[in-house]
Amino acid sequence: MNKITDKNSYLDSIKNRNLKIYLMGELIKEPLDHPIIRPSVEAMAETYELAVSEPELASAKSPYTGESINRFLHIAESNEDLFLQNKMQRKLGQLTGTCFQRCVGMDAFNALHSVTFEIDEKHNTEYHKNFINFLTEMHKYNLVIGGAMTDVKGDRSKLPHEQEDEDVYLRIVKRTQDGVYVKGAKAHQTGCINSHWMVVMPTLRLSDKDKDYAIVGAIPVDAEGITYIYGRQSCDTRSMEPGEYDVGNKYFAGQEAMVIFDNVFIPNNYIFMNGEYEFASMLVERFTTYHRRSYVCKSGVGDVLIGAAATIAEYNGVEEASHIKDKLVEMNKLNETIYATGIASSLQGSSTKSGNFINDDLLANVCKQHVTKETYEIGRIAQDLAGGLVGSMPSGIDFNEGTMSEDLKKYLKGKKDINSEDRVKILRLIENMTLGRNAVAYLTESLHGAGSPQAQRVQIRRKVNIEEKKDFAKKLSGIIERE
Ligand code: SF4
Ligand code: FE
Numbered sequence: 001m002n003k004i005t006d007k008n009s010y011l012d013s014i015k016n017r018n019l020k021i022y023l024m025g026e027l028i029k030e031p032l033d034h035p036i037i038r039p040s041v042e043a044m045a046e047t048y049e050l051a052v053s054e055p056e057l058a059s060a061k062s063p064y065t066g067e068s069i070n071r072f073l074h075i076a077e078s079n080e081d082l083f084l085q086n087k088m089q090r091k092l093g094q095l096t097g098t099c100f101q102r103c104v105g106m107d108a109f110n111a112l113h114s115v116t117f118e119i120d121e122k123h124n125t126e127y128h129k130n131f132i133n134f135l136t137e138m139h140k141y142n143l144v145i146g147g148a149m150t151d152v153k154g155d156r157s158k159l160p161h162e163q164e165d166e167d168v169y170l171r172i173v174k175r176t177q178d179g180v181y182v183k184g185a186k187a188h189q190t191g192c193i194n195s196h197w198m199v200v201m202p203t204l205r206l207s208d209k210d211k212d213y214a215i216v217g218a219i220p221v222d223a224e225g226i227t228y229i230y231g232r233q234s235c236d237t238r239s240m241e242p243g244e245y246d247v248g249n250k251y252f253a254g255q256e257a258m259v260i261f262d263n264v265f266i267p268n269n270y271i272f273m274n275g276e277y278e279f280a281s282m283l284v285e286r287f288t289t290y291h292r293r294s295y296v297c298k299s300g301v302g303d304v305l306i307g308a309a310a311t312i313a314e315y316n317g318v319e320e321a322s323h324i325k326d327k328l329v330e331m332n333k334l335n336e337t338i339y340a341t342g343i344a345s346s347l348q349g350s351s352t353k354s355g356n357f358i359n360d361d362l363l364a365n366v367c368k369q370h371v372t373k374e375t376y377e378i379g380r381i382a383q384d385l386a387g388g389l390v391g392s393m394p395s396g397i398d399f400n401e402g403t404m405s406e407d408l409k410k411y412l413k414g415k416k417d418i419n420s421e422d423r424v425k426i427l428r429l430i431e432n433m434t435l436g437r438n439a440v441a442y443l444t445e446s447l448h449g450a451g452s453p454q455a456q457r458v459q460i461r462r463k464v465n466i467e468e469k470k471d472f473a474k475k476l477s478g479i480i481e482r483e
Contacts, residue, residue, distance in 0.1 A: 003067075004142040007049045011041070013143075014194060017222050021193060021257070023230035031193055035239040037230070039247075039437075040255030043100045044144065044194040046092060047072055058088050064136040072102045073138055073145070075113050076357040082346035086296045090339060093300020097433060099254035099441035101146075101191025103297065107290035108147030108199050109135060110356060112216065112272055115283045117354030119276050127216075127272045128354065134218050134270060138197065146195035146221070148186040148259060149287065151203045161209040170200055170261060171212045172274075179267040180274065182215060188256040190449075193228055195221050199272075200261075205281035214280050216273035217266035225264040231256040235436040245396030245424055248432025254441040288459075289361040291450040292368035296342035301433070301442050302335040302378050308429045309382040315423045316387070317415040327381050334374035341367035362463040365456040372453040375446040379434040386430045393431075399424055 004010050014032065021028040023036065031037040051058040051070050060074035060081070061067070076082045085106065092100045109131070116127040138145055151160075154168030163169070170184030182200065192198060201216050219226070233253065238246045273279060310328055313319045345363035352358055383390055389412075399408045399421075412420040432438050447453065474480045 001141055003140065004048065006052050007045045010045055010048045010144075013196065014041070019193060019222050019228060020226065021228040021230060024232075028230070036236050037193065037255070039239065039249070039251060039253035040101070040191070041194050043096045043098055043252040043254065044102060044191055046096050046252070047100055047102045047144075050088070050092060050095070054091070057084065057091060060084075062136075062139040064132065065139045067139070069139045069142050072106045073135075073142065074106075075135070076110055076349070077355075078357055079347050079349040079359075082293075082349045082357055082359050083343055086293065086339075086343050086346050089294055089297040090300035090303075093297045094303045095300075096252040097249050097301055097304040097429070098252045098438045099190060099297065099445060100252075101194060101255060102144060103294040104147035104149075104190050104291065105145035105195070105199070107294055108149070108201060108287055109145065110290050110358070111283055111286035112199070112201075113356045114352035114354040114358065115279055115286060116272050117352075118282070119273060119279050121353070123276055125276075130269050131272045134272075141196075143196040144191070144194065145218075146189060146192045146198040147287070148189055148192070148198045148200045149203050149284070150187050150189075152185045152187050152258075153203070159207055159210060160213040161207070169203070169210075169213050170215065172215050173212075173263060179265055179271065180215065180217070181263045181265055182217075182261050183263055184261055186259045186261075188231060188448075189259050190445075191255050192221060192257050192259055193230075194255060197221060198259075200266075201283060201287070202273075202280040204284060206277040208277060210280075211275040211277050214273055214275050214277040215266075216271070216283070218270040218272070219264060219266055223264055225262045227260045227262070228257040229260070231258065233437045233440045235432075238436070243396040243400060245399065245428055248428040248430075248436050249438055253437050254445070256440070285361070285459075286358060288451055288455070289358060289364050292456065293342040293345040293359050293364040295368050295371040295446065295450060296339050298371050298375055298442065298446050299335050299339035299342070301438075302331070302338065302375065305378060305382050305430070305433050305442065306331045306335060308426055308433070309385040311426045312387075312423070312430065313385050315414040315418045315426065324385065327385060331378050331381050334370075334378055338367065338370050338374055341370055362460065365459040365463065368450055369453065369456040369460065371446045372456070375442055379439075379443060382430050383434055386427055390427050390431050391435070393424065393427055396424070396428075 004013055058071050059068050060071045062069045116131045120128045151169040154163045160169035167184050172180045173183045174181040197218050199218050206214050313324050318324050345359040348360040349357045409420045414423050433442050475482045
């Protein structure tokens with residue numbers, strides 16, 4: 001394999017692989033040729049494209065190979081690096097209007113850098129060395145790594161070893177001298193089919209009875225025993241219909257799949273945790289700290305939706321109305337709140353024991369908590385400005401070539417000089433992002449990705465020092481003496 005240097009070499013690198021993928025009951029031979037899957041491949045490919053068009057933003061120098069690599073593969077060596085990740089994420093959100101899928105891996109191995117180091121420190125193991133060797137290999141070829149954390153979880157009130165079906169959390173089913181075999185399933189895995197490797201990780205705090213579940217390891221996505229079952233998205237089959245208007249976003253979509261592991265082998269040198277159950281919560285916490293501020297991606301996607309809302313207001317001839325201007329201000333305020341808390345988290349990062357940088361955990365959780373709410377409010381305002389047509393528009397075929405085409409062009413016209421075709425296109429984009437395929441990326445993923453809303457509230461409660469705040473109040477009210 002040659003090093004991937006651009007979009008085309010990335011596309012070549014994922015062609016003709018032997019992945020077992022099911023979509024609507026069908027075994028997919030070549031995902032790149034499938035109209036539902038292809039837009040998600042294109043979104044991932046944009047991460048390579050941006051590294052070529054804006055190398056200072058989307059590439060970095062590998063400390064291991066000394067060569068240029070994609071920023072998504074880079075270990076953060078400063079707060080500035082963390083901030084640049086956010087800037088890149090916002091930009092890619094603006095370019096694709098969807099989830100470009102590559103942040104999970106970046107956040108996973110930034111977390112693993114420090115966690116493997118700290119496991120070794122306690123247990124005299126060699127996970128950090130294994131991990132750095134793996135990362136060096138990824139850097140050499142400039143590959144895409146997916147992070148596979150979320151187990152299917154079964155009964156949520158029970159720990160992995162208490163489950164009736166032992167496989168609802170990924171676990172080791174066999175150990176040999178050369179490595180381990182794992183079994184289980186990971187749910188809603190972002191971009192897994194568009195990746196080269198994935199790193200499996202536990203998804204929650206484990207007990208000493210859960211040692212078989214404390215496994216972290218790297219696996220090629222086409223390894224023996226892995227099956228992907230492609231996740232459906234609202235309106236996804238529009239990509240298979242003739243005509244191009246109804247898809248809304250002409251080029252891009254996100255990707256999630258269920259991944260089933262049936263006795264998949266991980267050789268020793270690709271293992272980064274094996275039984276050290278007490279480090280599972282540290283790994284989950286560090287990963288979510290990185291990942292929850294990566295959700296500034298949604299401010300980039302929000303920029304697209306705000307642009308679409310402003311465009312339809314213009315096409316409808318209402319852009320000068322004061323309440324429309326005010327609604328656009330509100331959308332921007334909400335959107336910038338997401339970005340501001342995310343970059344504040346990055347800029348208040350600190351060094352870990354292994355020497356890489358991690359962003360501020362409290363602010364990362366505040367950022368993600370905003371993402372779970374503000375995106376929905378932005379979506380609501382976008383639909384408000386779009387008008388009811390966003391949910392009732394005739395098909396592109398009727399509009400373009402059907403018997404009633406001329407009538408539709410006449411009656412779907414807005415402002416003079418704006419052709420009705422453009423009005424239909426922008427309404428379809430708003431539909432795509434708030435009700436259709438990319439509403440999965442903009443809304444549902446905003447709600448549940450990197451942990452559902454309550455998970456952030458738990459972390460915010462833990463990280464805030466309430467006693468200190470009470471102290472401030474008690475001093476100024478005279479309850480206690482000021483020093
Ligand atoms: Fe990246 Fe955002 Fe997609 Fe997560 S949801 S992988 S942070 S683009
Ligand atoms: Fe996500």
